[in-house]
Amino acid sequence: MEAKVKNNMDKFVGYLRKISIRRRLFYAFMILCVIPISTVISISAAVEFLYYNDNLRSNYDNFAYESDIRVNDMFEQMELKFKYLKENNDILTDIYLYATSPIYQTEEVSNRIENTIASIVSNQEEIDYAAILLEDGTSFLYTKTLINEKEIRNGLEDDLKWHYLDYGKQPALCRTEMVEVDYTSGLRARYVVLINLDAVESVLNNAVGSAKQKIAVTDTQGRAVAGSQFENPELFYEVTVPILDTGLKIKNTFIQTKYDLLGLITTIVIFLFVVIGAGGTSYLVNESIKIPLNRLLGRMEQIKEGDIFIEPEEEADINSQDENEILNRVFTSMLNKLNEVLEETYTTNINETQLRTRIKELELVALQQRINPHFLYNLLDNVFWIAQMKDYEEIGEMVSALGEFFKTSVSEKGAFVSISTEIENVKSYVCLQKIMHKNQFDVLWNIDSGIVHYKTVKLILQPIIENCIAHGFEGIEGGGIIHITGKKEENTIVFQIKDNGSGMEKDACDRIMLAMNSSILGVGDSIGMRNVNQRIKIYFGEPYGISIKSKINEGTTVSLCIPVKE
Template identity: 30%
Template sequence: MKPVLRLPSPLFQFKSIRSSIAAAFSCLILVSVGITSFISYRLSADAVEKNSQAYLSEVMKQVGANIQSYFTNMENISTLALTNKDVKYFISNTVFISEADRRVYEKRISDMFQSILYTRKDIASIMVFGYNGKFVSDRRSTSLNPNAKPEEQLWYKQAKQEGGKPVVSSSHVQHVIQNEYRWVVSLSRELKSTDGIAGEGIFLVDLNLSVISEICSQVNLGKRGYVFIVDNGGNIVYHPQQQLIYSNLKSELIDKVMHTDSFVAYDGDESRIYSVHDTKFGWKIVGVAYTDELVTNKHTIQSSFLLLAVFGLAITLLLSFVLSHRFSKPIKNLQDKMKQVEKGNFDIRAEIEQENEIGQLGRTFNLMVGHTKELMSEIIRNEETKRKSELKVLQAQINPHFLYNTLDSIIWMAEGKKHEEVVLMTSALAKLFRASINKSDELVPIFIEIEHIRSYLLIQKMRYKEKLDYRIDVSQDIMACKTIKILLQPFVENAIYHGIKNKPGCGLITIASEEKDGKIVFTIEDNGLGMTPEQLRHILVPKTGTERGTGVGIANVHERIQLYFGTSYGVSFDSEPEKGTRVTLTIPRSE
């Protein structure tokens, strides 16, 4: 087997070299422009994004400073309680105060607290809880909630644990005062004795959460940007959408916030910048800004680079098409010549105007066309000769054993003085030979083919007597239609010699026809020995020489059907051992 030259697949699958050259030029320049534009864009966009992150970080530092300043003021208020003699005397464990004096001290302390609240609307309440069980607040008549135990509150425990240092709580509902429930942030600290060693009570300032909200809402981070606050335990102190957070309809990336200064979160095509600032009292101020709002000039940069790339591509395409047209024109001319040859014009020749590879290709083309013309003429002559000789061979290919046996039967009947049977068999044999040696066209009317097979079956019936029976059921509507010669005999012969002859009892051969979708379908069915799958696989394989017992040959019939009518027609077999064989022959309806 000769090695096959495999040409490499072209990079660009176009129908013309001109398009391929243009595409190659365009892609090379486009890739260069695209890579340069992309790198420049990424560098510019990254720089803008980093500047935006730095800006957001500075804003969060300022917010943190504002909140820190606010709580510093609250600490100063708590310092008043630490240094106030009335407060220290009131909660002292070493001094006994009468009921009358207690009321006086309560009034003076309450008046002081009220004066503070009068100037600070952001403070919800001020309270002092003495370890000696005494309590005083900014209200002169106040009842503690019997169900709320202050010493079990987190702000109380943390202040006592810190031993005098201010503690800022997370946001919570304050309910130590009876019939009051306020959403607040608490600043608490332990009040020490005069010597500064022993603790004597807890000072508490409750701050309205609206103050924190006001500080955070003043920050402009775009239409969708916002600020939220978490404490050192990861609990959200403030969020502009607090209700959605508590109802689990919205969530934040708390884990990243607790361990990262800044990061970018991606949600589909959107990205958000998170900037985290730590405060001295344990809170984390988190700014969230959407990149497309904060980096407003990012889209301008993107559009500029896109326009530059489109402009470069347009210039590239124009130049590439001009150059490709010039380079591909000789090839296009040669292609036109090839199309004429494809249509059957083998007298065309290419004009050679160049001495390069295109010129060599043209000369080779001229030689190839001339040689092809000679080969086609020779093939046509050989094919005509082959078909004529093949038909002659097929017509002459009558099984000599069949002829010998038939003549022997005639002699035997003549000796038995069965004159009518001799005449009948001799007449059938004559008709059979007449159809076989007929030198008319290969295509004959179906009624001639049916007459031929009747004669053949009659002879075989007279020979095998009760061993063989047959039925022919062919529609009269197709008798005038054309078919190839000797269509059915090889299959009937095969059924007799290989299916019925060696089968016990009587064998039956049925020949039938039907029309379907413009096709004529013949079926030859017998109840003989049948065939194995291995025999079926080889039944239609062409064989050389004369095939004993198959007349002109089953494979030859299949080949002739496809030769005259096309590969969609032919012969098929369906057989089972010991059950019989069914042959289907399909030809077109041809008047």
């Protein structure tokens, strides 16, 4: 099954490759952008049109639900105020004493009752008037406005707790209840609270969630106590919800609206912008692919016609990540090298000495390339574990030192560098190793300033120091010292790398020297040391290279000799 699918995919890819890049991008643009977006817009518009009324009612239900919560909350707060007012023990006690004992029928007691009433209801903005009326005509009042008490007494209804009270020019919503002050004597008092309809209307207006909505509070007879409502033929939808424990209702009315094309038009405009933007982007991408390809194809046509020695291109952007640009650069590099080889072949007679030199150079490249991966893999492994266990600053230090180390091995052209460059490269390597080995060792430098401008082969000190760390300090937790010296002795430059590590027997030292000078690489041989020794001998001749001296528990000294080279 898997093979069949892969075979079909290969056939499809093969078919696509028969089509130009421009057409492939156009088809991808249509399939991935225009067709899906057009389909979604069409389906959305059709669904919206078909279910417009249902969606509208659903939205209106949500508006009504939100407004009902706010209005019910207002009435619940007023009901709590009324409950607290009629159950207040201080008021009940003072009323009982005032009604049953002449000595308590004083202005002080009356003021105390009224002040208590005010303290309970005054912070409720909707309450305009609160009173406790005794059956003998006595009253205790809290009022924000001037109110005719007689009209209020006449308008009260015993059978309704909440009702619409129309008294003169100031109609109000009334909450009233007869309360037993004392069960033994049968003393009763009527508690009355009047709600300011303007304040209620303000709450209703704030609860409106749409310009197509109106909210009203209706009484038991269906009259609008506060707020407003749409009437036929404007009325489209109506939601009526009772206000708990009041007998009143919240009536939400909504009017019909025409199908709003603004959303569809907006979607189409956005679609056009997306299509134009995506189309422009596809065009630019196509051009960015086509131009370097056409340039490359043109140059290939020149070569096909036999013009091998074509003019080189202008310098390309070496930082470009475009694959076609990279291909162009590689092709240019190959072409330049081909031209160089052809020109050298046509103009120079390569003698035997030059051929041997070329072979040596190739050997050097191969030998040098064997050093870098070995160190890189170990280093990257350590970077990973330090990232898990150490602070990020240390990783930054390692990466910085790593960049400096590879600057010489990768960036420097040719096989030779100045001794100062080689020293700086080794210092970067030592910095990395000290971090990796948790400062297990220290390095002392004593390089004669008179030799730093001379030339040397690249990367000849690093493998030796690597051996000091890996073998000389193995099993030692700290206190290691590597002493690196460099000086000129007649026409020879001598480097010494001395450590205070564990050292080795003379037999082991002799085996290492034999392996370094052998053309056959054995298992367990030091690759780095051997490469350094052979590269020195290839470039400078047999008298130069590496020598090793070592004693058990006293350390190892590696001497490296190269000729003076300007």
